[in-house]
Amino acid sequence: MRALLALTSLLAALVLAGCTDEARDALRPSQTGCYFTTGIGETHLTSEQAANAATISAVGLRDGMDERAVAVAITTAMQESELKNVEYGHDDSLGLFQQRPSMGWGSEEELMDPVYASFKFYEKLRRTDGWEDMTLAEAAQAVQVSAYPDLYEQWEEDATVIAAVFAGGKEGGIGCVKGNAPEVTADPELLAEAFAYHWGAEVSEVDGTTVVVDPSDAAEGWNRAAWAVARSYDYSITSVAYGGMVWAAGEDGWTEPNAEEDGEDAVAVANDSHAAVIITFAAA
Template sequence: MSETASPVRRGRLLRFAAAFLVLLALVGYVVVQYVNGGGPPRCVVRTAEDGGTSYELSAEQADNAATISAVGTTRGMPQRAVTIALATALQESALRNIGHGDRDSLGLFQQRPSQGWGTPEQILDPVYAAGKFYDHLAEVPGYSRLPLTVAAQRVQRSGFPQAYAKHEPDATLLAAALTGRAAATLTCESRQGGRSGDPVRLRSELVRAFGSDVLPRGGAGRGSAGAQDMTELAVPVPSTAAADDEGASRRGWELAHWAVARADALRIAEVSYGGRVWSTAQSGQGWREEPSRAGGRAGAGASGGGTADQVTGDVRIRLAQ
């Protein structure tokens, strides 16, 4: 019996040892991927008040949310419309640009080519998909005064119309940040792994989201190098009369939050506006007061108030190199 059992035990030990080695290798791989940028970066949006609510989402979700918001405001849609659009996309796709769904549904809003929403390629373009949603929403009489579930259902014709309601608080929080009403409230982690940003793509994405007027002066903006190798882009926020300082501040923070939300995809290393700065190197600290302005008046502009020199000027976007 002992001669027979010993090989069996040895076989079991060898199998356990092999399984343990595989497990160690898997854990090691996950750790290396996380340290070297493989872990999924996260974003957080908070209320402007201390101790308020917050909502956490992935970099992919933040990227898509920023696009949905930018397309809406560029079309002149109010913040309520952006909230409705974000809540709809949260329910339909969890803010992921998915290539599948019920029957032929696709994309952020699960729009159907067979129902006239566009070709599959068009629907899977977040800018196009958001634009089509707003086109239909604008045709709903009094949508801004309707309950969110009613307004969304008039566009989507969903089999579960009440499902949109549970996303309204998170969508409201996101819309306040992404439209610029709540300053310095959206931050993201970054694990970029050393890849460089493409200045041509950055300018192209800004124009696609905000329209050609976002980059005057021939579309290049102001930067530290030529148009093709620019490492820093300064996006102008139009100077306004003192009575419209709030509008200028909102525009600046809308652009700044868009850049942070899209930092992982566009390889953005730093964003600054209103005396505040966000950077990949210190992304865990969120929006910090710019060192060169510490103790000065410019930091007050981050709260959305202050004088004209605090809330106008440039949103500066620096790419990873």
């Protein structure tokens, strides 16, 4: 209570004194996690949730599913686990989709692997007749057969925005500020391995502190770039460049590099990224 009174007094004093922009910034809570922005809306996820959503999207695209299928999968995971890979649930349910080993979804170890769990979800969705004509919530229910089917609908709008960024090739649609990954690695080789596992394709190059991905078109490039940004905290990625723009952790999101402020090298990297996604790690 004393701390709250002291903060209230400080705020009042700053208002009376006409506080500066710097003071306001110091008092403003720092942003965390990842922000998704499209023409249809905005939403926010923690870095853990964003990484899991990126995995769900990558597996779907890898297996020939489209943006709408990804939106169905994300709608489902948002309701079932809040996009967290939890080790518990009702009865023997666990993982992102709360799939049950006893119901034939797979072993406990398999279902705790987000890639496998996503694959199994899409496998059943693909076998569901008419899912393309259902709402996202109806399609989710057709796969999950939940006792609470009405609860999926609340996540449809957010899932649509997230899928547009991760699967729809939305230019610069994701920006991440600060993360909360429990385990962090700064090994480009490990990121390359994760990319191959999630996408079913090899990166083009791993060179020192840089991973290069060559997409087949712009939509694919932005999908891969968004995946990399979402993995920025568990892999200590410092920047991602594509399409003449560069993302770096912070509140500025994706920006066009300026030669005077950022240097000629930064501009050159961004321009090169028209053809490739360039993922950069801090030097050891």
